[in-house]
Amino acid sequence: MALEKSRRERPAKPALTRDGIVATAVGILREEGLRKVTMRRLAQELDTGAASLYVYVRNTAELHAAILDELLGTIAPPPSRGGWRDRLERLLTAYTAMLLEYPGLALSALVARPSGENYLGLLETLLSLLAEGDVPPERRAWGVDILLQHATAIAAEHAGEDSPEDWDALARAVRDADATTHPQVAAHAGDLLTGQPAQRMSWGFQVLITGIADTAVPPGRNPA
Amino acid sequence: MALEKSRRERPAKPALTRDGIVATAVGILREEGLRKVTMRRLAQELDTGAASLYVYVRNTAELHAAILDELLGTIAPPPSRGGWRDRLERLLTAYTAMLLEYPGLALSALVARPSGENYLGLLETLLSLLAEGDVPPERRAWGVDILLQHATAIAAEHAGEDSPEDWDALARAVRDADATTHPQVAAHAGDLLTGQPAQRMSWGFQVLITGIADTAVPPGRNPA
DNA sequence: ACCTGAACACCGTTCAAGT
DNA sequence: ACCTGAACACCGTTCAAGT
Numbered sequence: 493m494a495l496e497k498s499r500r501e502r503p504a505k506p507a508l509t510r511d512g513i514v515a516t517a518v519g520i521l522r523e524e525g526l527r528k529v530t531m532r533r534l535a536q537e538l539d540t541g542a543a544s545l546y547v548y549v550r551n552t553a554e555l556h557a558a559i560l561d562e563l564l565g566t567i568a569p570p571p572s573r574g575g576w577r578d579r580l581e582r583l584l585t586a587y588t589a590m591l592l593e594y595p596g597l598a599l600s601a602l603v604a605r606p607s608g609e610n611y612l613g614l615l616e617t618l619l620s621l622l623a624e625g626d627v628p629p630e631r632r633a634w635g636v637d638i639l640l641q642h643a644t645a646i647a648a649e650h651a652g653e654d655s656p657e658d659w660d661a662l663a664r665a666v667r668d669a670d671a672t673t674h675p676q677v678a679a680h681a682g683d684l685l686t687g688q689p690a691q692r693m694s695w696g697f698q699v700l701i702t703g704i705a706d707t708a709v710p711p712g713r714n715p716a
Numbered sequence: 717m718a719l720e721k722s723r724r725e726r727p728a729k730p731a732l733t734r735d736g737i738v739a740t741a742v743g744i745l746r747e748e749g750l751r752k753v754t755m756r757r758l759a760q761e762l763d764t765g766a767a768s769l770y771v772y773v774r775n776t777a778e779l780h781a782a783i784l785d786e787l788l789g790t791i792a793p794p795p796s797r798g799g800w801r802d803r804l805e806r807l808l809t810a811y812t813a814m815l816l817e818y819p820g821l822a823l824s825a826l827v828a829r830p831s832g833e834n835y836l837g838l839l840e841t842l843l844s845l846l847a848e849g850d851v852p853p854e855r856r857a858w859g860v861d862i863l864l865q866h867a868t869a870i871a872a873e874h875a876g877e878d879s880p881e882d883w884d885a886l887a888r889a890v891r892d893a894d895a896t897t898h899p900q901v902a903a904h905a906g907d908l909l910t911g912q913p914a915q916r917m918s919w920g921f922q923v924l925i926t927g928i929a930d931t932a933v934p935p936g937r938n939p940a
Numbered sequence: 941a942c943c944t945g946a947a948c949a950c951c952g953t954t955c956a957a958g959t
Numbered sequence: 960a961c962c963t964g965a966a967c968a969c970c971g972t973t974c975a976a977g978t
Contacts, residue, residue, distance in 0.1 A: 508942085508943085530969085530970065530971080531970085531971060531972080532969080532970070532971080540943075540944080541943075541944050541945065541946095542970095542971080542972080543943075543944065543945080543946095543972080543973075543974085544942080544943050544944065546971095546972075546973085547941085547942060547943075550881060551971080551972080552971070552972095553876060553881075553882060554881065554882065557882055557885075599823060599826070599827070599872075602823070602826075602869060602872050602873055602875075603823070603872065603873065603875045603876035604876050604882035605882055605883065605886050606882075606886075607882065607885040607886035607888070607889040607890075608889070611886075611889075612889055612890070612893060612898055612901055613898070615890075615898075615900070615901050615908070616897075616898045616899075616900050616901050619900035619901065619903075619904055620900050623900065629903075629904070629907075630907060632900075632904055632907070633904040633906075633907030633908040634907060634911065634916060634919060634920075635923075636908070637908070637916070638866075638920050638923060641866070641869050641870070641873065642862075642865070642866060642869070644869070645826060645865050645866070645868070645869035645872075646865070648823075648826050648827065648869075648872075649826055649827065649865065651826075651827045652777060652827035652828050657774060657777075657778065658777060658778065658781055658828035658829055658830075658831065659829065661781075661831040662829050662830075662831035662835075664831070665831040665832075665835075665836055666831075666836070666839075669836060673840075674836055674837070674839075674840045675840075676839075676840050676843035676844050676847065676856075677836055677839050677840050677843065679843075679853075680843055680853070680856055680857040682857075683853075683854060683856075683857030683858060684839070684857045684860070684861070687858065691933075691934050692858060692861075694934075695858060695931065695933055695934065696858075696862050698927070698931050699859075699862060699924065699927030699928055699931045700923065700924070700927055701927075702926070702927045702930055702931050703922070703923030703924055703925075703926045703927030703928075703930075704923055704927075706926055706927075706930070707919065707922050707923045707926050709919055710915050710918075710919065732961085732962085754950085754951065754952080755951085755952060755953080756950080756951070756952080764962075764963080765962075765963050765964065765965095766951095766952080766953080767953080767954075767955085767962075767963065767964080767965095768961080768962050768963070770952095770953075770954085771960085771961060771962075775952080775953080776952070776953095
């Protein structure tokens with residue numbers, strides 16, 4: 493009887509597995525945001541105690557990295573036609589767009605890089621595109637690092653957007669900048685504050701791609 | 717008598733001010749790191765209750781932004797001799813080095829930009845340097861944004877370095893990458909993982925500066 | 941080996957009540 | 960207006976004890 497009652501309340505408590513934990517975490521993320529993806533909340537969802545999760549996950553940072561790798565698997569691969577620069581920009585845009593859906597995640601990605609299968613696949617694709625563009629080999633690895641870091645930082649910047657008081661404060665400070673003490677800020681106030689986010693993002697990727705293609709890496713980097 | 721006793725225990729409780737709060741916060745930051753700079757800990761240091769701080773500071777994010785602006789004042793100005801690229805790179809390096817002393821702060825800077833006097837001064841100097849380099853005006857504002865974001869992201873990446881398990885995991889994943897499924901990752905494993913941090917940082921700034929100088933912004937950005 | 945409850949050591953923020 | 964104590968609603972992580 494007790495059994496029947498518990499059957500009706502919950503669809504049979506599934507065994508804990510790392511994959512199940514991560515999948516449940518992604519679910520909470522999608523519905524309630526990263527802030528709610530806590531060990532305690534997750535345990536509650538899985539009908540267990542928070543302590544039990546530590547058998548499968550080292551800590552919160554590792555959990556977040558696992559979530560990110562999971563979501564990396566949802567990024568559409570870049571089109572196979574078109575120039576390498578364009579395809580590279582599209583892939584980076586897709587990566588950024590995914591992170592922008594869950595901005596807190598970008599902060600985690602900056603601090604604790606994922607290392608799962610999907611992340612490795614993303615590295616592979618990025619390196620291939622740079623190779624296709626005849627970017628010298630030494631610049632590809634460092635270039636991928638910069639590209640991903642930039643894309644991640646763009647998304648991370650939106651992590652605090654629930655309460656944009658600080659951006660308002662910056663906008664006010666820039667607008668009210670004294671043209672005598674801060675002539676450059678005053679002169680550029682318009683461009684500092686405006687611009688379609690998509691245009692700025694696109695320009696940023698182009699800046700990086702051009703810079704990577706045109707800037708030599710210092711010699712003797714890898715003494716071993 | 718009670719008065720004398722309290723005199724001996726504490727050097728007269730100073731009146732609360734916003735500046736005093738921020739100064740005390742910087743002190744805790746320097747001695748114990750950003751994680752200890754909490755409203756409660758700060759209140760304890762100031763011999764009051766956490767609730768009292770909310771008269772002077774909107775929330776924790778704003779407090780962190782104020783701390784950062786304070787520290788921005790400690791960055792040495794760039795040398796007045798030398799090429800603009802070199803001076804620009806030095807200033808950005810100094811900014812990054814400061815953030816690297818308190819890596820958690822870089823994360824805050826990414827999310828909640830400061831808007832104080834020192835931040836405005838930094839913007840002013842960066843814009844001037846780009847102007848000196850004859851970077852077209854429209855690219856200066858967006859360029860400064862990218863440069864600061866990149867420098868901040870570099871520092872933010874080190875915020876989790878107390879427990880570098882995730883980096884170890886990434887290093888292992890890259891080293892063990894299957895050369896059949898991930899040929900590019902396998903081929904570039906060395907450069908993906910190595911390189912003097914200072915060299916990578918310098919190269920990154922050069923990439924950005926070159927890219928900014930050589931990449932046109934889209935037309936009609938600012939319809940108003 | 942896996943799972944648990946309870947405990948430890950904290951958080952940010954709000955609010956009624958005081959001065 | 961400023962300050963406070965207490966409360967509300969949470970956290971991550973560890974650990975002894977169970978199975």
